[in-house]
Amino acid sequence: MISLKKYLDAAPAVSSVEAEPEAVGALPATIAAYRSALFEIGGCSLEACPALGDGLKRGLGKLGERLSTDMSPEAISATDRGVQEQLQDWGKRTAVHYRQKTDEVKGLLIVMARTAESVGERDLRCAGQINEVTSRLEKIASLEDLCQIRASIERSAGELKGSVERMAAEGRAAIEHLRAEVSVYQARLEEAEEISSHDTLTGVRSRLYAECQLVRRIDAGASFCVVILDIDGFKRVNDEYGHLVGDELLKQFATELVSVCRSTDVIARWGGDEFLVLMDCSMQSANLQVDRVREWVCGKYKVQGSSRTIHLNISASIGLAKHIPGEPMKLVLDRADAAMYQNKATSRTASHDVRA
16 A cells, blocks of 8 residues: 555645645645545455455545545644554454464364264274174184083174174264364354355445356356446545445445345345346346336435435446357456446436536
């Protein structure tokens, strides 16, 4: 992460009387770019480590918000220190987190290896006891005294029965122990998979999950359509009201999108202010569904800011593409993305004509 303070120290002092007007005017743009970088780093941290990235994203967002109201050298220095501290702390905690996950997997492998080892030792021990009984039975075959034969057989049968019962009990105990250990690790893995399959901010599915679903349908030869939605003017919302307001808008938008889509649709946050909907239907049905989505999710939103309620009129550009059999995932996504940008360009032209 580039230090903002070091960058400004290397540039002409914008706070001095002799500072060039261009340097003074460049400061807000530099601060805005730095704040955007902090926001993007926070978003990347969510993808790198979903379990810990949300805390870093919120922390960097707060530091960036402070710079929007205070651009003094003291505030810049404090923000710079805060960013460095948060990144260092997040890096350490992330390393510990993944080291713990590695230890858990290693622990499961060790448990399985020890269980297999104990089963092997038990089988060898029981095999030795059975061999001993067999040898004893072979010896008594030559005896002529029926009483001795009977007594020897009874004793050998009792020992054999005891060996089999011990072997069964030890086997059940080993299996139960292994089953309990596997259940614990399975629960942890399912929890980790659940976290990675959802976007931590909006609660809808993650991009990774959506990509897996796309690949699964392509491999199965299924028929489906892809819809990409992009919130118009979202950057302006972040710039004017701050990233916390932008985050709240994303949450509300995702909630509205889930409420209008069908239970069989896969809804995911594709990145930033883009969402993806995966529909298992024909192009005709998908077009009807897109019309319902556009009517439902576009319109007035109320977002609570730090000091007041902000009223926003939100529109979205939507692109739709149907998967062609044999087509790779990238191509169908490119076609949906191109349709979305075409819709965005058309909307801008229409908006310009109205204003004119």
